[in-house]
Amino acid sequence: MRICLVGGGTAAACLVMALARALGSRDVDLVIVEPSDRLWRGSAYRMDRDEIVVNAPASMMTLVPDDPGHAQRWLAREDGNGAPRPWTQEVFPPRHAYGRYLEESLSQTLEGLTAAGWRVTWLRRRAVSAASDGDKAVVGLDDGGSIRCDHAVLCVGNPSGYDPYELAGHPSxxxxxxxxxxxxxxxxxxxxxxxxxxxxxxxxxxxxxxxxxxxxxxxxxxxxxxxxAVRRPRQAGRPAVLTPQAVRKRLESPSPPLRWEEVAALAREEALLAGATPGQIAAELSIADWGVRRLRRQLADRAHVQDIDWLQVTTWALITTVHDWWPALAPSDRRRFFRRYHRLWASFTSPxxxxxxxxxxxxxxxxxxxxxxxxxxxxxxxxxxxxxxxxxxxxxxxxxxxxTAASAARPAAPAGAQELTDSLIRNGSAQHHPDGGLRVEPETGRLLGQGGRPQQSLLALGHLTSGTHYYISGIPMLVWRSEAIAKTLTTGTPTSAAPTPPNLLAP
The missing domain is CATH 3.50.50.60 (FAD/NAD(P)-binding domain)
Incomplete structure (x- = not known):
């Protein structure tokens, strides 16, 4: 099997680890197309000040979902200065240290795969086109060459350079x-x-x-x-109402189409069941409570978190079901969500x-x-x-x-990949999603071409899928979606029934 990864950043790192688990014993030719001089760190985990830290516990940042302690053990070793770096529920390591974890984990994994017979090639070129060709994919390169493969997965990263007030070029x-x-x-x-x-x-x-x-x-x-938002202490509560199983059962029923009000009502029920008061829910959802006052309140509130924290339980419930209910919402519901709840969502899911x-x-x-x-x-x-x-x-x-703009207001791809995505649109292998990025089949990550037909050989991971999935930020979601793509490439079947890894996605 020949697989081409277009992009060599953090999303691609998560996918390589998932492919190693799913295809480790198979005959695989892996081609990585990445023009930069360094793989796996992406833009978020490059060398920077120690003060710029990751913002999640170690169990959420592991590259191995079945091993929540994988990242923790790596960082517990002595670093180059001879001092171990702490990573607890309250103390987080620098992002550049996590970048080293990415690099070393991928280096060790690829060494093992190469020893097992995989052929791994890194082409420092830029992909400028991609298209389906029968049951294969063809990726065109900026030097005029091309790669013919069984599957091409687009991991091109996030767009940058958001300039809402057209200030680019000003020296300050x-x-x-x-x-x-x-x-x-x-x-x-x-x-x-x-x-x-x-x-x-x-x-x-x-x-x-x-x-x-x-x-x-x-x-x-x-x-x-x-x-x-201010990250809360880790607790033991688990969703009981708004669960992936409950949402999928609702979507399979002959009832009227799912509306955002129904999801919100289930989230509220989840919060109340976990011990929230109506006043607490109202305070967190109020956009009248903002700035320093909100920061001060949230810092004080976290001191009273019990074994079951309603806010974490509810946030976890929404995160682990969003891939099911978001694609089912009507466009009018999604637009309303962007207007009223997008900023709150970003606050709670990225504390x-x-x-x-x-x-x-x-x-x-x-x-x-x-x-x-x-x-x-x-x-x-x-x-x-x-x-x-x-x-x-x-x-x-x-x-x-x-x-950053909401997904719908952002370009589908970074500037360096715009030529690539434009080619996919022109040749009918992809469609723009009205909420951002390209349309993909939710369960598998396959691009949807003209007429909505899934492209068996063309897939996407990361920001390009944000219109379909809405929430794809951070290591936990990249790892989870990588597992789905790896299973798709292994079996050719959707993964919608796969359980969400609880230790990975718990806030």
């Missing part, structure tokens, strides 16, 4: 803050900095500025002013460590960090920028974009 505009060690190095210590966004990227931006002893005012700006939250609160209490909601516009001025929010104007010396 930073379109992406990673890696913070170099991206933020030119910011003067006394500069007034405006950061567009309130999610984890914005939080990393603040931590990066603080690490280089920034003294000037820092303002986080967004429409809602809702920061990434920050409590130690990070305490740092932000300390900076806010000192008067250095501010959060402003109702962002309307950012324009360049004679010196710096003018930011407008709720009829209020403020000036900033530097603007940093740490926000």
């Amino acid at each position: 505009y930073i379109p992406r803050p990673y890696p913070v060690a170099s991206a933020l190095g030119s910011v003067h210590p006394s500069a007034s900095v405006a950061v567009i966004g309130c999610g984890l990227t914005a939080v990393d931006t603040v931590l990066g500025l603080r690490a280089q002893r920034h003294q000037g005012r820092i303002t986080l700006l967004s429409r809602h002013g809702i920061l990434a 920050m460590p409590a130690a990070t939250a305490r740092t932000l609160l300390e900076m806010a209490d000192s008067g250095q960090l501010h959060i402003l909601r109702g962002l309307e516009d950012v324009t360049s001025a004679d010196q710096g920028f003018v930011v407008r929010a709720h009829d209020r104007a403020m000036r900033a010396d530097v603007v940093i974009c740490a926000a």
Whole structure:
């Protein structure tokens, strides 16, 4: 079997590990098409400051779903400086350390596969086209060559360069803050900095500025002013109402089409069953509770988490069922979800460590960090920028974009892969999804071509599938979807009935 992976970042790393488990004893020719000079780390786990840490427990970051301690054991070894790095429920390692885990795990796995007879080739080329050819796939390269294979899996990463206010080219505009060690190095210590966004990227931006002893005012700006939530202590509760089995049974019934209100009602029932009060649910869903006040409340609330935490149980219930209910929702329901709940979803599913939250609160209490909601516009001025929010104007010396658009407003692929996706659309092997990315068969990851027919030899993993799946962020989801794709390539059958790995996806 010949498999071509288009892309060599973190998604591809997760898929290689899954393929090794599923196809380890088979005769496999694996071709990796990746133009950069380094494999597996992607953009998130490259060398950077120690202050930029992963934001999840070790069991959620393992590359081996049947072995929750795999990443923990690797990091517990002495690093190059002779000191073990802690990774607990409260202390998280630097992202670059996790990047080394990715590289070393993949190196060891590929060595074993090569010894077992696999042929592994890394082509430092850019894929510019792909198409079905009978029961095969053909991937075209930028040097004019091509690869004919049984299966091509597109793992091209996330688009970057989101520029909502068209500020690109301004000398004091930073379109992406990673890696913070170099991206933020030119910011003067006394500069007034405006950061567009309130999610984890914005939080990393603040931590990066603080690490280089920034003294000037820092303002986080967004429409809602809702920061990434504060990660709660790990607990033992499990969903009982909103489960994959219950959602699939509902979708198989002759009842009317599933609506978002029905999913929300099940989530509310789950929360109440796990011990939530109506007031607690209302507080977390209220966009009137925002900024520093919300951060302070969430830090205080986590001190009272019991063995069963309603917020974690409910978040887990939504995460482990979203791949079933999201594709079933009507377009009008999905648009309503984007407008009202997208920011809250991102907050709960991508929380920050409590130690990070305490740092932000300390900076806010000192008067250095501010959060402003109702962002309307950012324009360049004679010196710096003018930011407008709720009829209020403020000036900033530097603007940093740490926000990403909702899937539907983003391009289907990174700039370097746009030619590739355009070719798939032109030759009928793929369709754009109205909510972002390309249409895929939910269970298998196969691209849907003209007329909605699954392409047996063309699949996608990661951001390209975000319109179909909505939530595909982070290692746990990449590992889970990689398992589904590996099973598809092994058996040719869908994996919708496969149970979700509980230890991997639990918040």
